[in-house]
Amino acid sequence: MMKGMEGMEMPGMSNSxxxxxxxxxxITDPEGKPVSGKIGFLITGPDGKxxxxxxxxxxxxxxxxxxFKEKGVYKIKTKAVIDEKTxxxxxxxxxx
Numbered sequence: 001m002m003k004g005m006e007g008m009e010m011p012g013m014s015n016s017x018x019x020x021x022x023x024x025x026x027i028t029d030p031e032g033k034p035v036s037g038k039i040g041f042l043i044t045g046p047d048g049k050x051x052x053x054x055x056x057x058x059x060x061x062x063x064x065x066x067x068f069k070e071k072g073v074y075k076i077k078t079k080a081v082i083d084e085k086t087x088x089x090x091x092x093x094x095x096x
Contacts, residue, residue: 018067018069019067020067020069021067021068022064022065023043023063023064023066023076024058024061024062025041025055025061025078026060026062027062027087035082036057036082037080037082037083038054038082039054039055039078040054040078040079041055041066041076041077041078041079042076042077042079043066043074043076044074044075045067045070046070046072046074047070047072051067053066070095071095071096072094074093074094075090075091075092077090078090078091
């Protein structure tokens with residue numbers, strides 16, 4: 001936690017002891033310039049349990065604290081609302 005921000009709740013940040021990773025995504029326009037919007041993740045773990053989180057804007061990207069404790073494949077859906085347009089993408093990540 002950053003100094004002076006103790007006790008504040010921020011999207012994408014968690015005080016849970018189960019957090020293992022900070023997942024980041026960068027979204028750009030066709031010219032490669034970062035865009036701003038509201039971004040969230042829906043993560044389905046290898047056990048089928050879901051994690052849903054909004055992100056926090058940081059360094060031209062968006063990030064959230066997530067739990068990747070279990071070994072196996074995680075399916076990550078990203079939803080971005082930018083200028084009233086909704087963008088969705090999906091990818092997977094394997095923890096060995």
